Every structure is written in structure tokens, then in C-alpha cells.
């Protein structure tokens with residue numbers, strides 16, 4: 001016989017098609033996990049549900065019950081997730097005792113559960129109850145610091161389907177920093193592991209792997225750690241190809257490798273290519289498929305043609321979001337959070353323009369807007385709300401820090417010189433000749449190839465991009481923030497003093 005479930009979960013599972021899993025009881029409470037990822041909020045595909053039955057309420061004070069729930073959170077390590085508590089009784093007295101530990105608990109009392117179960121829109125009703133208790137900036141799926149997957153992954157439909165539909169092709173995902181390469185790889189990993197035997201799918205972050213040895217050790221560790229000792233006994237050029245073939249034979253299917261941040265590995269292999277020859281051979285033999293990310297464009301130009309990568313992989317270029325994708329990222333979560341957007345087209349248009357469609361900046365933008373709503377208690381965004389973004393210190397420092405870290409004085413000089421001439425240069429665009437002219441005006445003469453190179457670096461860093469002969473700043477917000485935060489003349493002078501010639 002099936003275990004007893006709360007009525008609400010029964011309904012969600014049996015009639016609404018949500019996936020519900022039973023967890024291990026903790027401190028005497030039944031635990032469940034429900035997949036709420038389709039809501040496109042911070043609620044994951046394993047949103048924990050603690051069931052507090054009527055008998056659990058017997059003779060227990062609200063304060064003690066809350067402490068007990070706090071201990072479940074601690075015990076199960078749920079601090080960083082939103083957890084639902086289905087409480088078969090009156091939940092109102094408990095709210096008083098919410099602490100930082102129980103901050104993420106959404107309490108659904110007996111009456112509320114009934115309301116959900118009898119509602120004609122149960123999902124919506126439950127979401128209303130949750131969003132009344134959890135700050136919307138926290139409930140939202142927006143994430144600015146880490147790669148996103150599942151309910152928090154947006155857009156990229158074309159790239160996903162292209163890669164998933166071609167299991168016999170290797171792919172190399174190219175794009176600037178923070179455009180979403182890791183997110184795409186992680187989302188592919190998630191989907192593949194759901195569809196296929198998970199042991200066939202290997203995600204590997206390669207930024208710390210500098211040699212062939214390092215790489216092989218990591219792969220063996222992930223696929224069959226029992227063979228690690230053999231690495232010392234046999235030369236890897238013999239061992240490794242054989243290892244990869246055996247793994248695919250055991251699994252009766254190719255091993256799918258998702259290799260992130262391969263830049264360093266490529267640099268270390270330059271000239272030799274021993275490792276990449278092995279990878280290529282394993283792919284030709286049908287033992288492995290490779291999906292690689294992290295190539296910077298310059299690398300591609302310098303190394304692709306005369307390397308084993310040539311013709312090895314199909315290029316998948318990640319660009320900024322389309323307007324439609326940006327709309328999804330802005331509107332879907334807002335709708336689910338019951339936030340109304342007044343003059344929707346204008347608001348989306350403005351955000352899209354100011355962020356140049358950069359997913360990370362759009363996320364930042366939305367996050368700030370939601371934090372403001374949490375502070376004021378309002379639930380409406382208007383074109384006017386958008387000004388708040390420029391005043392947000394987190395946002396401005398996010399933009400400026402990545403610029404400062406990704407560029408050297410030469411590139412900085414170039415950016416300051418352009419922006420000093422006129423703020424409009426930020427949107428109007430500029431040619432190499434114009435760059436040369438403004439630099440000279442500021443007292444800097446740079447050789448043409450130095451200017452070229454600086455423009456390349458700035459393009460790689462995602463600060464500017466080129467259309468034909470004209471360069472544009474990628475994000476108007478960036479130029480505005482730079483103008484607003486600093487005295488550009490001063491910065492330019494400093495750069496000149498410090499020196500802008502790279503040794």
C-alpha cells in the first residue's frame with residue numbers, strides 16, 4: 001500500500017502532474033520533495049515539503065514547534081532553499097517565532113491547504129500563499145553570481161536543441177565572459193542526465209587542469225576511480241584511449257563530455273596537442289562526444305586552424321539575448337510573482353536597450369527592481385522605477401569591477417578618451433580613426449596595432465563590439481555609470497601617469 005500523503009500533495013501529483021518524491025522522515029516529520037521548477041521561480045525541482053500532522057501539534061507550543069522545524073532545516077541542510085511546511089492546523093501563531101533559520105519556510109496551515117485543494121487554480125493559490133511569506137526578491141529566479149539551470153535557465157532554445165539533436169557531433173560553445181556558457185553546459189548536463197544513463201555524462205571544469213596528466217586523472221576519477229592506481233603503472237598514451245573505449249563499451253553508449261573553461265588547457269597544449277589528439281581520436285572512434293566551452297575568440301583564431309580542433313567541433317556562438325528571450329526573462333517571473341508591469345513594452349524596451357540584451361545585466365536589473373518592491377511593499381513596476389538601477393551601488397560596482405579587472409591601462413585609456421569627448425559616444429559608436437584622434441587630443445599617441453589590440457581585448461571582455469568599421473559600447477548602462485561615478489578626466493590623467501604601455 002502506498003504511504004499516506006498530505007491531500008494537497010496527492011492532488012498535485014495525481015491530478016496536476018507534478019512530480020512528488022518521498023524523502024526520509026526527519027525528527028519525526030514526514031518529508032517530501034515536489035518539483036515546482038515549472039513555475040520558473042527559485043523553487044527547485046526538489047522543493048522540500050515538511051508535513052506537520054495534527055498529532056505533531058499536540059501539547060507543543062508554537063515556539064517549540066518553530067524551533068523543531070528550524071532543526072529539520074539544519075539537519076537536512078535546507079538553509080539555502082525555500083521549504084514548504086504543510087501544517088494540519090492553525091499556522092498563524094507560528095509566524096511570530098520565525099527566525100533567520102526559519103526565514104525560508106513557507107507555512108501553509110490547514111485552512112490554507114483546504115483553500116488550495118478546493119480552488120479552481122490550485123497552483124496559483126499555493127503560489128499566492130508562498131509569495132505572501134517569502135520576499136519576492138528571494139522567491140524570484142534571478143541569479144547574478146552563479147550559473148543557472150532548470151527553472152532559472154531562460155532562452156537558448158536554439159542552442160540547446162541544436163546540440164541535443166546532434167549526438168554525433170562535437171560542439172564548441174564560444175562567447176564572451178558571463179554570456180552564459182557555463183549555464184548552457186550545466187543545463188545540457190541536467191537534461192542529458194535526465195534522459196540518459198547519468199554515468200555516461202561527465203561535466204568537467206578544466207580551468208585548474210593544466211597538463212595532460214591532470215586532465216586524465218580527473219576523467220578517470222569521475223568515470224571509474226578504481227582505475228586511478230593504474231595511471232602510475234602504464235603510460236597514458238596507451239592507457240587512456242583504451243580506457244575511454246572500455247567505458248563506452250561498458251555503458252553501451254558514448255561517453256558525453258562537457259568540458260568547461262578549456263582556455264588554460266588549450267594554452268598549455270599549444271604546439272604539442274598530445275591531449276587533444278587523444279580526444280579527437282576517441283571521438284572519431286565513436287567512444288566519446290565532446291561539448292566544449294570557454295574558448296575565447298582570439299584563441300579560436302590563433303589556434304583553431306592549425307590545431308586538432310580544426311573541423312573537430314561545430315561552433316555554437318552565444319550572443320546576447322534576443323528581445324523575445326529578454327522578455328521571457330523579465331516577464332515570466334514577474335507574472336508569477338504577481339508583479340504588474342505598467343507600460344510593459346516601454347519597460348522591456350528600456351531594459352533591453354540599456355543592458356544590450358546581456359542576460360547577466362538583465363538579471364541584475366530585475367533583481368534590483370524586486371528589492372525595491374520588497375522595501376516599499378508595492379507590486380508594480382513602471383518606466384520610472386528603472387531609474388533606481390543607477391543608484392544601486394551593487395549594480396554599479398558589479399559593472400565597474402568587471403571592467404577594471406578585465407582591462408589594463410591601455411584599454412582603460414581608450415575607453416576614458418572616447419567617453420571624455422562626449423557622453424553620446426557611448427551610443428553613437430566610433431571608428432579606429434576617431435579613437436586615434438581622441439587619444440591624441442588627450443596627449444597619448446598609440447601605434448595602430450596597439451589600438452587594434454586594445455579594441456580586441458575590450459571586445460573579448462564584452463565592453464565593446466564591432467559592426468563593420470564601427471565600434472559600439474555593449475552596454476549603455478556601463479557608460480552612463482562610468483560617467484556618473486567617476487571624473488573621467490581624472491581617471492585618464494591617472495592612467496597616463498601610471499603608464500599605458502604594456503611591457
Ligand SMILES: Nc1ncnc2c1ncn2[C@@H]1O[C@H](COP(=O)(O)OP(=O)(O)O)[C@@H](O)[C@H]1O
Nearest residue numbers: 143144146154177178179180181182183359360
Ligand atoms: N540562459 C540563461 N538564463 C538566464 N540567465 C543567464 C543565462 N545564461 C547566463 N545568465 C546570466 O549570466 C550569468 C553568467 O552566466 P555563466 O553561465 O556563468 O556565464 P559564462 O560561463 O559565459 O561566464 C548568470 O549568473 C546569469 O545571471
Ligand SMILES: [Mg+2]
Nearest residue numbers: 181182183260
Ligand atoms: Mg563560465
